[in-house]
Structure formats: structure tokens, C-alpha cells
Amino acid sequence: MALTQQKALLIPEKSAPFVVGLRAIPSPGPGFVLVKILATGLNPVDSAIQKFGIFAPEYPAVVGNDAAGVVEAIGSGVTNIQVGDKVFYQGHWASDRSTFQQYGLADAARIAKIPDNLSFDEVATIPLGLGTAALGMYGKKGDRGGADLYPPWEEGGIAKYNGQAILVSGGASSVGQFAIQLAKLSGFNPIITTASARNESYCKAAGATHVIDYRSVPYSDLPAAVAKITGGPIPFVYDAISVPESQKAGWEILAPKGSIVFTKQPVVGKPGAEAEDGKYTAWVFGLVHTEENQEVGKSMYDKLTDLLAEGALKPNRIEVVPDGLSGIPAALERFFAGKVSGVKLIAHPQDAP
Numbered sequence: 001m002a003l004t005q006q007k008a009l010l011i012p013e014k015s016a017p018f019v020v021g022l023r024a025i026p027s028p029g030p031g032f033v034l035v036k037i038l039a040t041g042l043n044p045v046d047s048a049i050q051k052f053g054i055f056a057p058e059y060p061a062v063v064g065n066d067a068a069g070v071v072e073a074i075g076s077g078v079t080n081i082q083v084g085d086k087v088f089y090q091g092h093w094a095s096d097r098s099t100f101q102q103y104g105l106a107d108a109a110r111i112a113k114i115p116d117n118l119s120f121d122e123v124a125t126i127p128l129g130l131g132t133a134a135l136g137m138y139g140k141k142g143d144r145g146g147a148d149l150y151p152p153w154e155e156g157g158i159a160k161y162n163g164q165a166i167l168v169s170g171g172a173s174s175v176g177q178f179a180i181q182l183a184k185l186s187g188f189n190p191i192i193t194t195a196s197a198r199n200e201s202y203c204k205a206a207g208a209t210h211v212i213d214y215r216s217v218p219y220s221d222l223p224a225a226v227a228k229i230t231g232g233p234i235p236f237v238y239d240a241i242s243v244p245e246s247q248k249a250g251w252e253i254l255a256p257k258g259s260i261v262f263t264k265q266p267v268v269g270k271p272g273a274e275a276e277d278g279k280y281t282a283w284v285f286g287l288v289h290t291e292e293n294q295e296v297g298k299s300m301y302d303k304l305t306d307l308l309a310e311g312a313l314k315p316n317r318i319e320v321v322p323d324g325l326s327g328i329p330a331a332l333e334r335f336f337a338g339k340v341s342g343v344k345l346i347a348h349p350q351d352a353p
């Protein structure tokens, strides 16, 4: 008899602690597939949803945004994916589409097959981190949009911004790692980033040309440090960290008519608007499924398997947390404690005790 129930990490009600419990295995409607989730990535937003109740309209709620697994069933109209395919995808803020559970629904329009050179754990590092980097750089402009650059995965996109300087603040973060890699594909050079000294080689392996240790060079001194490399202001800044001091430094470094992308609410500039000197501020929303992001999301997911197989894009470094779903809450606390450095935390929902 087919399984009808699964284990999931539930938030029983707003701001209540996580608890492992049972919920129904959903069935895929038109255009969706059901995935047995073998690996899920952890993100800072997951604990914010649990603690503050954002993005969780119904309780009990399931969260989790990054998944890799095997397709168990397909809905009507799905032609690009088959039962048994190994896939990864970005979850959504609806419990059936979230990833801290053993089975989830995925939209077949934005899903990618796992290339042979990568594991379930590795590709589970990709969806939110890459989505946030890509949508910030190549997403359409808008209140919660991107900078509308031309993507490297489209015809003629490789090296399109050849020789232009970029600053990626937070190069050791998941989002920062992908922003550096995309910047490299887009031809930006130099690619300057901020990270702790211990993560210098991690950032250079992603494509950074200069790594500035933000623990010894404070953000107030960053404009001078960047100017030493570039000789002056630069046309593009991606601030993966977006704390007030990194935002202010990025704004100062940005040239008139340049673009700056923030992952958190801007304290400088106005999201989706140009300042008087033409500096454009983007406040990215890293979900490929929103109406504004779907088109860019689909064009990227259609190319992802090949980009990963060629090594043009690489997953984050991983650390697998123990105890399946029940190990996730303690691991999420590490984001608040600043105890995640240069690594993506991965959990295995099928190991749920």
C-alpha cells in the first residue's frame, strides 16, 4: 500500500518551537511533481519564519527552501521530468512545497536534473543562494527586484560585462559565493569581496580576485581599500550581507549610474529607484516562483544542469547536520549565533528519528 503519511518538521503555531510530527504526503496537481527529499539546505530565513511568523500563513507550518531528491510521482501535463529522475528545486512558502519534510511538491517549470558529477547534498546548497544572487543581478527591476543585467546563461551573456569592477560583500556566505561565480561568468573583473581571512581561498576558488578581511579592515575603511584596487568608484555592488555598515560602504564605492543590490532592507537609496546621481538600488527577493521572478527563474533552471556539469557553477561547501529533521532546529540557531562560516548546512529528512 502506498505511503500516505510522512515525517515533517512542524511549527505548530506562530512562534512556537519546531517539533517533528506527521502530515499527509501531498499529491502533485497539474504541472507539479512529488519529490522524495533526500537532502535539504538550511537558510537564515527558516528560523526567522519560525521565530517571527513571517511568510507562514497557515499553521501547522512547514518551512525549508532548498531540496534535492528523487521524483516519486508526476502531475498531469509534466513532460520534462519523469518518475525516478534525480532533481533539485527551490521550495515555496506553502507547507506542501516546503522542504523540511520527507516529501514535497515541486513546480516542474523551475526544476533541474542533478548532473552525474554532483551529489544530492551538494545540489541542495544551490536553490535559495543561487536564486538570490541571480535574481539580484539579472532579475527585473522593481520594488523587490534586481538590477536587470543580461544573464550569462543566455546567448551572448558570457563575459558581457568584461573588465567592469564589482564588489561582492560577504563572499563566504552562500549568496555571496554564487554572486562571485555569476560575476565571473559575466566577465566582471576585478571581483573584490569581503570575508574572514580563513575564507580567502574559498572566495578565490569561486572567482574572487581580491579578498578583503572585514574583521581587520572595517567597512568604514572599505571605500579606500577598494579604490586602491580600482582607482575609483565602481559600477556594480552586490551586498550579500547588507548590514548597515556594509550598505553604507557599498553606496560610497558605487559610481553614479551604477547599481547596488541588497539582500536586506536598504538603509541607503530607495528600492527599485534611482537616486539623483543615477545610483540604482535593488532589494532582491530570492524566490524564483514569484510572478516577477518566474521568467528569469525558468530560463536559469533550464540551463542549470549543463552549467553544473561543465563546472561553470559550483555548489557551496557543505556540512551535514546530524539527526535528520530533529537536528534542524539546533542547527538553525547557529545562524543567529553567527556560527555558520563558509559552509552550507544540509540535513537529511529521511533520517528523521
Ligand SMILES: NC(=O)c1ccc[n+]([C@@H]2O[C@H](COP(=O)([O-])OP(=O)(O)OC[C@H]3O[C@@H](n4cnc5c(N)ncnc54)[C@H](OP(=O)(O)O)[C@@H]3O)[C@@H](O)[C@H]2O)c1
Pocket: 043, 044, 045, 128, 129, 132, 169, 170, 171, 172, 173, 174, 175, 176, 194, 195, 196, 197, 199, 214, 240, 241, 243, 246, 262, 263, 264, 283, 284, 285, 286, 287, 335, 340, 341, 342, 343
Ligand atoms: N532577500 C532575500 O530574498 C534573501 C535570500 C537569501 C538570503 N538573504 C539574506 O542574505 C544574507 C546571507 O544569507 P546566506 O544564506 O548567504 O548566509 P550565510 O551563508 O549563513 O552567511 C554566513 C557568512 O556570512 C559572512 N558574514 C557575516 N557577517 C559578515 C560581514 N559583516 N561581512 C562579510 N561577510 C560576513 C560570514 O563570513 P566569514 O565566515 O568569512 O566571516 C559567513 O561565512 C542573510 O542575511 C539572509 O537572511 C536574503
